[in-house]
Amino acid sequence: MADFDEELDASGLNCPLPILRAKKTLAGMESGKVLHIIATDPGSVKDFEAFARQTGNELMESKEEGGKFQFLIKKA
Amino acid sequence: MDEKKLAIIATKGTLDWAYPPFILASTASALGYETEIFFTFYGLQLLKKDLDLKVSPLGNPGMPMPMGMDKWFPTLLTALPGMESVMTSMMKKKMASKGVASLEELRELCQEAEVRLIACQMTVDLFDMDPAAFIEGVEFAGAARFFEFAGQSDICLYI
Numbered sequence: 184m185a186d187f188d189e190e191l192d193a194s195g196l197n198c199p200l201p202i203l204r205a206k207k208t209l210a211g212m213e214s215g216k217v218l219h220i221i222a223t224d225p226g227s228v229k230d231f232e233a234f235a236r237q238t239g240n241e242l243m244e245s246k247e248e249g250g251k252f253q254f255l256i257k258k259a
Numbered sequence: 260m261d262e263k264k265l266a267i268i269a270t271k272g273t274l275d276w277a278y279p280p281f282i283l284a285s286t287a288s289a290l291g292y293e294t295e296i297f298f299t300f301y302g303l304q305l306l307k308k309d310l311d312l313k314v315s316p317l318g319n320p321g322m323p324m325p326m327g328m329d330k331w332f333p334t335l336l337t338a339l340p341g342m343e344s345v346m347t348s349m350m351k352k353k354m355a356s357k358g359v360a361s362l363e364e365l366r367e368l369c370q371e372a373e374v375r376l377i378a379c380q381m382t383v384d385l386f387d388m389d390p391a392a393f394i395e396g397v398e399f400a401g402a403a404r405f406f407e408f409a410g411q412s413d414i415c416l417y418i
Contacts, residue, residue, distance in 0.1 A: 195358045196358045196360075197357055197358040197359045197360070198282070199282050199285055199286040199289070199360075200358070200360050202286060202289050203285055203286070203289050203368055205289075206289035223358075224358070234289070234290065237290045237291065238289075238290060238291060
């Protein structure tokens with residue numbers, strides 16, 4: 184996985200908390216910085232894709248590893 | 260990107276039905292929507308400082324119950340005293356174990372995200388509700404106030 188600037192562990196949280204926490208964390212970051220998110224909610228895969236499309240933040244990577252979903256989002 | 264608008268009418272005051280308005284409103288805010296919820300009739304319970312909402316299996320054949328009780332437990336017995344509090348506490352435990360946010364938390368997130376919460380003045384009067392029992396930041400208004408925003412909204416939901 185590529186480098187990132189901040190990390191958010193949303194493991195154990197269910198919809199819509201991973202998205203809300205990500206939004207809050209991104210709000211405190213500068214444009215171009217990358218947020219690494221870890222989640223266990225299977226719904227978060229589609230949700231982060233939709234979040235990126237609607238907010239203009241770029242979803243650079245999305246993958247599953249050992250039951251954990253990981254995302255890299257670059258702040259617009 | 261033009262800011263989209265979401266207008267919701269929340270009419271139900273049970274623990275289960277309290278979730279959709281707050282989940283949708285907080286998510287919409289995170290996606291950049293300007294959001295407003297108009298609480299009317301039993302929906303006003305969702306604005307009380309002290310949230311004491313319950314869920315009832317009575318008259319709700321779609322509600323999953325422990326041990327498959329929804330399949331074999333006689334409907335009449337769901338009216339027994341204490342059933343409501345038992346089911347409510349089971350539902351709350353289930354939600355906590357699955358990482359579902361509490362209503363208080365979701366409501367707070369909505370307020371942080373500047374979701375506007377409007378209480379139906381007519382219902383407040385009708386049920387002699389005490390405005391002091393509601394959380395801070397609630398606006399009291401009528402149907403015309405709702406339409407002012409709903410008329411320009413991209414999405415309008417009745418829950």
